[in-house]
Amino acid sequence: MLLRPMEYSRREKALAGNRFPGFIAHEIQEQFPLVVRGTKDGTRVEAGEEIPDYQSVDYISLTAYLTAALQAAVIRIEALEKSVFK
Numbered sequence: 735m736l737l738r739p740m741e742y743s744r745r746e747k748a749l750a751g752n753r754f755p756g757f758i759a760h761e762i763q764e765q766f767p768l769v770v771r772g773t774k775d776g777t778r779v780e781a782g783e784e785i786p787d788y789q790s791v792d793y794i795s796l797t798a799y800l801t802a803a804l805q806a807a808v809i810r811i812e813a814l815e816k817s818v819f820k
Contacts, residue, residue, distance in 0.1 A: 737762060745788075759789035762796075769795045 738761060741753045760774040772789035779785075 737765075756793070757791055759791050762791065763789075766796060766799055769793075769799070 737757055739755065739757065741755055742758075743753060744750070759770045759772070763770040763774070769792045770789055771792065772787055774789060776787040776789070777784045778787040
């Protein structure tokens with residue numbers, strides 16, 4: 735599965751109007767469950783009112799998986815280069 739990088743806006747008033755790079759949490763949850771917090775379309779009750787409880791991605795933890803994928807790609811590229819440039 736390929737990840738789908740995108741830009742998104744936050745709903746918090748203090749961050750409104752700003753764009754952020756990232757991923758949609760529920761789209762990467764199946765492949766990387768340890769880096770996603772929360773439940774898709776989750777809610778919580780605050781002061782007797784049900785409010786959205788948005789999912790989030792732990793990008794620091796995701797970095798380990800992305801580093802491993804990059805290293806595997808580099809190893810494959812180097813092997814292909816050796817076979818082509820013998």
